[in-house]
Amino acid sequence: SRSKMGYREWRWQWFWWQYFFLLWSTIHGQTRYSIPEELKQGFVVGNLAKDLGLGLSDIFDRRLRVASEAGKQYFTVDAGKGELVVNDRIDREALCGQSTSCVLPLQVVLENPLHLHRIEIEIKDINDNSPWFHTKEMSLKIAETAAVGTRFSLEAAEDADVGSNSVKSYTLTKNDCFTLKMKEVEDGKIVPELVLEKTLDRERKAVHRLLITALDGGNPVLSGTSQITITVLDVNDNFPVFDRSTYKVSLGENSAKDTFVIKVTATDADEGPNGEVEFSFGSRTPDTVSSVFEINSLTGEVFLKGTLDYEKTASYKIEVTAKDKGSPEMESHCRVQIDVIDVNDNTPEIILTSEPQPVLENAPSGTVVALLSAHDADSGNNSKVTLYLPKGSPFILKPSFSNNYALITSGLLDRERVSDYNIDITATDSGSPPLSSKKTVPVRISDVNDNPPVFTQPSYNVYLKENSAPGSILFSVSASDLDSGENAKISYSILDSKVQDVSVSTYVYINSDNGSIYSMHSFDYEKLKVFQIQVQAKDQGSPSLSTNATVHVFILDQNDNAPAVIYPSSAALGSLSHQRMPRSAKAGHLVTKVTAVDADSGHNAWISYKLAEATDASLFTVNLYTGEVRTKRAVSEQDDSSQRLLIEIKDDGEPVQSATVTVSILMEDALHEPILDIRHKVTEPSKKTGRITLYLILSLASVSVLSLVTFLILAVKCIRNSRSSGSCCMRRTDCDDYKNPNRNLQIQLNTDGPIKYVEVLGGDMLSQSQSFRSCMSPMSEYSDFTLIKPSSTTDFKEVISVLDASLPDSTWTFESQQVSKNQ
Template sequence: MLTWPKGLLQLVLLHTAWKMGSGQLHYSVLEESQRGTFVGRIAQDLGLEVSDLVPRMFRMLSKGEKDYFEVNVQNGILFVNSRIDREELCAKNADCVVHLEVIVEKPLRFFHVEVEIKDINDNAPIFSEREQILSIAELITSGTQFLLEGASDADIGTNALLAYKLSPNNHFSLDSGTDEDESKSIVLVLNIALDREESPVHHLVLTATDGGEPKLTGTVQLVIHVLDVNDNPPVFNQAVYKIKLLENTASGTLVTDLNATDLDEGINGEISYFFSNKLPLNFKNTFSINSNTGEIRVIGKLDYEDIKFYELQIVAEDKGSSALSGHCKLLIEVLDMNDNIPEVSVNSLSVPLPEDDTPGTVVAIISASDKDSGTNGQVSCFLWPTEQPFRLVSTFKNYYSLIVGAPLDREEVAEYKIVVTVQDQGIPPLSSSISLLVPISDVNDNAPAFTQPSYTVFVKENNPPGAHIFTVSASDPDVAENALITYWIDEKLWPLSSYISVHSENGKLYALQPLDYEELKLLEFQVRAKDAGLRSLCGNVTVQVFVMDENDNAPAVSRRNEENLILLMVPVMPGHIVGKIHALDADSGYNAWLSYELVEESSGPWAVGQYSGEVSTKYSLDGSEGSKIQSVLVLVKDHGKPQLSATATLSVSLVTNTHAIKTDIHLPRSGESFMPLVDLVNIYLIIAICSVSSLFLLAILIYVALRCHCKAKETMVYGPGTATLVCASEVGSWSYSNRQSHILAGVSAEAGAKSDLMIFSPNVPVSVNNGEFMNGTEMPPDSAKEHNFIGYFIFIDKFIL
C-alpha cells in the first residue's frame, strides 16, 4: 500500500457538498485512506445543529455490506471507518459511489448522501503468465504482425492507461495503435525476416508501464521460436466484429459466423477456430465456438444488469507442421430488456397517527428502485385507493414521502390500509406493491351528547325515599378515557341536592325524599355529562320533573258552619237558601273536586246543592214545623281514588217572631229602619255572587293577556311560590286551597310569583292510564295534542271566599 504525504492527501482529497432535491450531499475521498480520515462536515452541510444530533436520533444507514463511513455525533464530522479498496468495491466501473441514507426525527427528515471513491495508482500492470511463447516461420515477409497478450491493471483512468516497451533487438518492434473500439492491442511486428539457421529462438522482454504517479510497471518474457516451411498465416476478412444481443437471448442462438482464409494449400491451409486462452472463464461459459466452421453461439445466460459488454479474442490457426495463426476481435453489446420488477420499501413509518395531525405531516419515507436502465428503470409511485387523506410527495429521485393530505377523524375511520404501487415505464410495464396499515389514535374531540335536548318526567307524590324516577344517558364517540362519562346535577342556580340526585356513572335519577304535590309541583334542573379526557368536554340536558297529585288529603270543612246557629224566620218559601257549607281539599284536579249530599237520616225538609254546598228548603215552612232547632248533616266527598270524605253539621233554628232572636243578632236602633234577617242573608249572597263573578271575569282577562304574551315569549320563567290547581266545569268548581306549594326551576334565575292570579294552559302533556297519572313517565312534547283537558289550570297564591 502506498503512503501518501499529508499535504498531498489534503490536496487530492476533494470535499464538495451541495444540496439536491430534498437533501442530497456529494463527497469524495481517496481509496485506501486511513481510518479516521476527514470526509466532510455532514451536520453543517445538512443544516443540522450538532447539539440536535443525539436528541433527534441521528442515524446513518449504508446500502452496502460494510460500514465504510461513520459520523461523530459530537462534532457532526463524517470520517472513514474502515479500509476502502476501490477495485474490490467497484471493479473497473468508472463511477464508484457509496450511497448513504441519513435519517433524523422530531420532525422526521431523510437525506441522501453520496461519497465518491477516488482511484489511486496502487496496482501495477500484471501479465497473466510469466512468459509468452510464439512460433514464427522463417521466410515470413517483413511487416507480419503477431498478437501479444497485454497486461491488465486493476486501476482506472490514467492509472490504468498502459504503455508498452520492447527490449532492444534487430528483428521486432511493437505496434500498439488504437483499434476501432478505442482499446489497445499489443502487436509484435516483424521488421526483418527471420532465419532459423541464424537464430532459432529469440528472447525478448515486454514491459508495461501505467500512467499513474508514481508509474508502476510489469514485465513478461517473450520466447520466439523460428519455424520452417509454413509461411502463410490465416487471415480474417475483418479485424473487428461488432454484434448487439438482447439480454435473456435463448441458449443456442447463433451470434455470428467467422470467416478466415489461408493462402497455403493442403493441410497448411486448413483452419481451426478457438478462443484465446486468456479469455475469462465466465465468457467461455456464456459463448461457444465451432472449431471447424467458426460459428459462435450463446450457451449461457445474458444479463444486462451483470455484464453489459463482452470482448472476445478469436484465434484462427492452420494445421501445417509449423502452424500459423490469425486473430480477430468480437465485440458483443448486450441490450437491456424490461425484465426486472421494480422494488419498493419503507425506510421509516411513524404510527399510530393522532387524528389531530395537520395536513403535511410525514407518515412514512418510501424508496423505489429498478435494476433496469433507461426507460425500463424509470419508475413512478402511486397510492391505492386514491380516495383517502394521504398523498405521496417525491423528495429525491426515487424517494417519496407519505404525508397527511386532509384532516383525519378517528370516529369516521379508525385505520387505513394503504397500498403503495411502483411501476416502471418499460413495455410492457412491470409493477410491485406493498401494504401499509396506518392506525389512527384518538384525541378527545367529541363532547358527550344526550339523545334529547330535554326530558320531561312525571312522578307521583308520596314516592318512597331514594326511588329511581328516570335515567338520562349521554354518548361519546371517542374511546377509552375520552369516552368515560360522569354525570352530575348543576346546582349553581338552585340547591336541589335535598330533592334529586344522579348516579355519576349510569345517569340514574333518584328522588331523595317523598315529594308532596301540595308543596312542590315542578323541579327543573340541568344534568351535565363530562368525559375523562385530558381536556375534558361537557354536555348538558334539561330535566323537568312534574309531581303528580294523589288523593291524599280529605276534604276539610270550615268549623264556622257548626259554631253559629242559623235563625230562620218562618214562613219560608220553597228553595229558600238557608246557608252554605264551606269545605276545602288540599289536593288538586279530580282529587279536589268536592260534592255535597245530605245524610239520609237528617234530610227532612232540607236539600243541599251537589256542587255548591248551599243548603235550601225543599218546601214551604211555617210555624207548625216540629222542632224549633233542626240539625242538617251534610256529607262532603272528593272525586279521587280512593274517595275521601268529611261531614258538616248545620244547625237551623225556626223562629216565628223577632223577639225570639238571640241578643247577638243586630236589631235596629231607634230611628233606624228594620231589615229582616232573610234580606241580610240575601244581600250577603248577592255580594258573594258578584265577587265570584268579578274574579271569574278577571281570570278570563288575565288568561287572554297571558296567552298573547306566551306567543311572543317561548319560555315561561318558573320560581318558588304558592300554587293551587283550579278547574272550571259545567257542573261546578274545584275547591280552593290556601296551602303553600312550590315550583323549583333549576334553569331560571328569577324567583317568586308574578301575580296573585295566573291562568296557565300547560304545554306539558299529562299521560293518563285508566284514569290515573303514570308515575315516573317521560312524555314527548307532541303528545299534548292527543289529550283533552276539562278546563284551564289556574294558579293563585291565595283565595279568600
Template sequence: MFRNCYVVHCVTAMGRVGQRLPILIQIIVLLCLCDATAAQLSFSVSEEADKGTVVGNLAKDLQINVNELVKRDLRIVSGNSKTYFDVDLKTGALNVCDRIDREELCPNTAKCSLSIEAILNNPMRLHRIEVQITDINDNAPSFREQEKTLNISESSFTGERYLLPMANDADTGSNSVKSYKLSPNEYFSLDVQSVGQHSESAELVLQKSLDREKKSVIRLVLTALDGGKPARSGTLKIVVYVMDINDNSPVFSQPLYQAQVTENAQFQTSIVTVSATDLDEGINSEIVYSFIERGNFNPETVFSINPNTGEITVIGKVDYEENTAYDIRIQARDKGTPSRSVHGKLLVEVTDVNDNTPEITVTSLMSPVKEDAEIDTVVALVTVTDKDGASNGLTNAKLLGVVPFKLKVNYKNYYSLTVDGSLDRESITQYNVTIIATDEGSPPLSSTSVIPVHISDVNDNAPLFSEPVVNVYVKENSAVGATIFIITAVDPDMEENAKVTYSLIGDFSKNIPITSVVNINSETGDIVSLQSFNYEELNTFQFKVQATDSGVPPLSSNVTVNVLILDENDNNPTILAPYSEHGSINSESIPYSAESGYFVAKIRAVDADSGYNALLSYHLSEPKGNNLFRIGTSTGEIRTKRRMSDNDLKTHPLVVLVSDNGEPSLSATVSIDVVVVESTAEIQTQFRHVPVKEDSFSDLNLYLLIAIVSVSIIFLLSLISLIAFRCHRTDGSFSRYSAPMITTHPDGSWSYSKATQQYDVCFSSDTFKSDVVVFPAPFPPADAELISINGGDTFTRTQTLPNKEKVRMVAL
C-alpha cells in the first residue's frame, strides 16, 4: 500500500501570521486558503481487501490534530450509491468498510479508481480523495463455449491454420490471459500470437496430413493460462472431424471374372455378379457398375449390368460365329466428386447367330451450325459399328437425299459429318440428315439414323435483285428528270442487315460519268434521267446499280441496267444518190419497144430512225389517167406496166413518194422525168450504165426445164423400184433383227440391256453396215447421243445430234 499527499498548509500559516501581516499579506493568505479547498489526496488498495483494512491516515495527510477530528466532524462522502470507505475519528485512519470487486466496479478497463470527499467543519474544508483499486488474480480464464468442433477435410495441406476461440479473463494486466497450450497430438500444433498489448490469440496449425480411413475423429484440449501467481487456467475441448474425400478407388473382389452362356440363353438370364468395395464412406463409397465399350463391340447390346448390384444378365442374342468369347471390361465407379473408378475384366464364353445390323452413334453434335460455315466444317462425329464378323461386320455409311453435307471417313467406322455446300438459313432452317449404314453381308443389313442439324443465321445475304440484267426502255426526247425505272432489291436478312441503299457504279463512257446521265435515289431506288435522249445519237447504254445492306460487314450485289432508247419517228426518209444530188435533174430514158415489166429506175432511200419508223414504202404519184408505170412498194424499182402505144406521151413526169411506217408517218418525194426514145442506143442514164432489163421467159428456157424434170422423175422411179425389189419378203431380204434394248429414264439417263426385242429391218446387199434406230417409247431426252454398235455388243460413241429431240442411233 502506498499513498501520495498533496497538502497546502494555508490554514496554519494564516493562523500564525494573521494579526501581524499587512493588508496585502492577508490577501495572499486568503488566496492560499482558497487553494487548500482544491487539494487532492491519492491512496491505493487491493480489491477484495478485508473490512477494516487501513487505506491511509487522513489526520496525518491533512495535518490535522487527531483531537480536532471529532470537533471538526470529519466525514467521508462517496459519489457511489454504495459506501466502500469510512474514517476512524480516533486515529484519523481511512478504512475499508465493504467488499470491493474491481471487475464489478470497472469492467473491461485497465485502471480502476474510486473518488470520495473528506469534509471538515469549523471552518468548512473539502478535500478530494482518489482511491486506486489494484487488481488481484481472482478470476481464471474461461471460454465462451465448452467445446469447439472443426470439420477439416483429409485433403487439407500441412501448414493450414484454423483460428481458435479466445479465452476471456476479467482480470487485467499480468493477471489476464498470457498463454495457451495444446494437448499433445501428432497432427496439430499451436501458434499463439499477440493480438494487442494485453491479449493473445491461438491458431491450430496442421502439421501432418490427415487420413480419415486411419483416424476419423481427433480430440484436443486447449488450455488458457493467465499471468497471475499462482497462474489460473481455463480449458476448451476441441473435436476435429476428419471429412472424407474420395481418395480411394473401388476394388473388385476378383481380378478376373469368368462365366459361360449359351447362344440360346433367354433374356434376363443371370450370368455372374461382380462386386467391388470402397474404403471411403457415404456417397464416396457408393458404387455404380457399368460396361466399358471397347472397339466395335458394345457389351450393352448383348448384356446388361445392374448399376447397383453388379449382376450381369443377357439382354441380346449371343452369336458364336461372331465371337466365341466376349472379353468385357467392367467399370466400378463411386459417386464421389470427383469420382474414382476401377476396371475389371469379365470373360464370357459363348457358343453361336449372325443377325446384327450396323449401329450408328452420333457424338459431338454441333448444333446449330452457322449458315456461313466453311466447307469441311465438322458438324458431328458419327460412329458405325457392327457386331457381326468378317464381311458381315464391314460397313459403309452414306447420306440419303440431297443435302449440303457429306460423310468423311476419319478412321475405319468413324466418320465426320461435314459441310459440303453452302447453307442458307433463310431458305432452310433445319436439315434432317439421314445416314444409312449398310454391312457387306449376304443379304446385306442396314440401319438409318436421322440427325437434325439446325442452321443459325448470320448476315450472309446480300441484297437480291429479281434478275441480273434489267432492260429499261426509254423513249427518246423524254423529259429531263423523269423517273425511267424503279430498281428494287430484297434482302432476306432482318433489321439493319436488310436495310438496303442504292448507288450507281460504272462509267457511261471513258469521258462522261454515268452520274451525269442518270441519278438514283439511294433509299427508294428511283432512277431519274438527267438529260433528254436522242436515239440517233445514242440508242443504248449500260450501267450498274449496287445495292448494299447495313450489316457489318455490309454486303452488296449489283444489277446491270441496259437502257434502251426507243426510237420516235422524228426523222424523214432521205433519198440516196443519184436522185438526191443537189441541183441535178432526175430523168430516165426507155425505148419505145420496152415490154411490160421493163426496168426503168430504182429509188433508194434511208431513214435515220429504226424499226417500223425506218420501214420505208415507195409510191408513185402520177398524172391522172397515166397507168404506164408501177413501182415496187418495198424495192423502189420503177417498171413499165405495159407496152408503149402511140397514144402515150413521150415524156412522163413521175413523183415518187417515200413514206416510213411511223406514227405519224413522215415522207419525202423525188421527181423523175421518164423520156421515151425510139432506139436503145439513145438510152443514157445519170449513172452512165445500162439498167438491167428483165427479158421474157424464152422458149429455150422452157425446153430446158422440161428436160430436167423428166430426168429427175425417171431417176426417182428407178430408185423406188430398186428398194422395193431388195426389201421384198419373198426374197429373204427382210430379216428379223434382235436389237439390244436401250431404255431411257425420266431423269435423262439411259441404260443398255442384253435382253433383246425382235424388229423387222431392211439390209442392203452392197453395204457392210446398215443403220437402224431402235427406241422403246418414249424417245430419249434432248441430251442423248448417237451410239454405234458395230456388230456384237461393241458400242462406239458418235457425235451428238444437233436437233432438239436427240436420239440414240444403233448402227448394225
C-alpha cells in the first residue's frame, strides 16, 4: 500500500511538472489553450479577460459568459479575476474517443455591445487507462504438422489512451515452442503474432498455456494480460485463405434495408469437410455493427439489415472470419471496410447565440441586434448553409466567422410606424435537393422622443359671458403625442403674455394635467372684449418637445348697464329739463330730442323711447327710435301753457334695463327776453353748461377725425384690392339700415341732431356676418359714411381698432352679431 501511494505521488508530481505552464496561442483570431484531462474543479486554465484585452469591469458591465458547443458546461469564468477555470470533470476519452486531436470549442459572449469570441481548449491525453484484452483467455488450435515459422494472429489489446500512451509493445512468457512478433496494420496499429519456433508434438505435449502482456508507452508504463491456451491438433493442416486481406466498399446512408453490400471469398486447400468454409463476423464485432450488417455464412455475402446514419458513423471496419469444417477447425481473417456516403438528410439549424435586444428607433445603420449561428449536421456541400432575410426588412445579416452572423440594422426605424418586427430568417444548405428551415427572431423597437405634441386644432375660439363667477371653466384644450411612455405624457401651461399691460396669468389658470382653462376673476365686457392665450403642450421626453396653440377668448356682453341720458342733461337744470315752444307750432314741430346711450353692446344697447306720462298725451309724441319729441297736432288756445312729459328709455336686453327723463315744456306766444334770460341763467353761472359745450366740441372733433381716418382706410383697401373683382363705393344709408345689412362690409356714421350710432355691417342673413355700432356725441343733422368691401375678420379688426383709437370709451359702444351660415 505504501509503495502504491508513493507511485501515485510520483505520477502526479510528474503530471503537474509537465503541464505547469499552459500553452496558449491565437490562430486565425481565436485564442487556444492546452490542458491535460482529468484536472480538478477550479483549476485555472488562463486569464481570459487579459487574453481578450478586457478589463475586470467589462466582465460585469458586459455580462461576459462562456458557452460550450459540447453541451456540457466544462468551464466557467471567475468574475472577480477574469480567469477561465475548470467547472467539471474532463475525460478526453469520453469527449473524443480514439481521436488523436481533442479540441473543445467555446464561445465567449459579451453584451452591450454584443460581441462573440471563439476560443479552443485542446484536451491532452494522460496515461490514465491500462491496456486490456477483449478476451481474457484466448484459445488456439494448432496442428502438429504446422511448419516452423508459422504465424498465428492474436487478439490485439485496446487502450483508451492515444499517442504515446496507447499500446506500444507485447511480451510473452518464456517457452520452448513459441515466440512473439509484431505486425503493423493500418493506422499504425500493432497486432501481435504467435510464431512457431519448434515443431509441435501432440503426444509429448498437447496443450501449451502462455501469458501475453500488453504494455503502453506512458510514464509510468501500464499493462494488461491475457491467457493463451494452445491445443495441438493432429489433422487438417490447411487454413482457409481469403483472396484479399482487406475489402473496401462505399454505401449511401439512404440505402434501403436488405441492400447487398459486398461478397468476401476464401478457399481451403484441404478436401472434404476440412476444405468447406463458413463465414462469420469476428468474435469482437460490436453490437453497433452486427445490428446494421449481416453476412451469409455459406456465400460470404454481406447485406444491410439496419439503417445507416453518416452523422453517427461515417465508416465501419468489420472483421470477417473464415472457418473450415475440419477437425480441428482452421480459420483465417480479413477486414471489410464500409464507408458511408453522406446524403443531404439533415435540415440546417439556426441557433441564437444571444437573445435580441430592444433597438432605439433612432439607432444608426449597422447597430447589432442579435448574434446567431448556422449549423448543418451533414458534410461537404450538404453542410454549407446560406441565410436569407425577407425583402423590405430594415435588417441585414453580417457574416462573422465559422457560420456565425450578426443581425444588424440597415435603415431608418420608426417606432410609430412599426413597433415590433418578427424577422423570418431562412437557412438553406447547398445539397441536392437543398433543405431549408426558418427561425423567427422578434425585435422590439424602443421609443425615442421624436414627435411633439399635436393640438386638436391650431387655435380655439372661446366665448365667455361677462360677469361670470371666478373659477369657472373657460375651455379644455387637448393634445396628443404619437410617442409612448414618458415621451407621450403631456403637461399644459400658459405662456406669459400681456393683456392690458397685465400678465395673462392673472386672468386665467390652466390645469397642467388635463388642459382645462379656468377664469381667475369676473370679466367686464365694457373694459375687456377679447384677449388671447398662448397654450403650450410639452411632453416629458428628454429632451422634451412642445407645441403652442392660440386660444381666443371673446367676452360676451350681458345687459348689465341701464341707458344713460346724455341730452337733455337733467343735471344741468336740476330734476327737470325745461324746453320752450311757440303756441304757433304746427303738427310735427320738433320740440326737443332725447338722446341716451347704453354702455352695453348689440341688442343690449338698442334703445327705444316711449312717452310714459304726459299732461296732454294727444298733443305730443315721441319717436320710438330717435327720441324726437314732436307735436301730434297744432297747438290750440285751450292747451295749457305748461306741459310735463315723462319719457321712458329702455334697452333691448334681457332683462330690460330702463331710465326716465322728465321734460317740462313752456308754450309762449313769442320767444323774447324770457327765453334769453333762461339761457343766460343756464349758461352764465354753470360750470356744467360749459362742460357740456366742451363735450359737444370734442365729440364733433372726434367724429371728424374718425371720418378722415375711415376715408383713408377705404382708400388703402381699394388700392390693395384693385386687382381683384371687388369694388369700393360710398353711399348714404338710412338710420335703420343696420337691421338689413347687405353682402358687403359697411361702416356707417348716422347723425340726426345729437349723435346716434356708428354701424359696421358685413354679409347677409344667409352668410356669416358681423355688425358693429358705436354711439357718439351730437353732431350735424346728417353725416353718413359707408364702406362696402367683402367681409373678412382682418378688416373687422382693423376697423374696430380705428374706431377704438378714435373715440373715447365714454362716448361709444360696440356691438357684434354672428349669424350662422346655412349649409
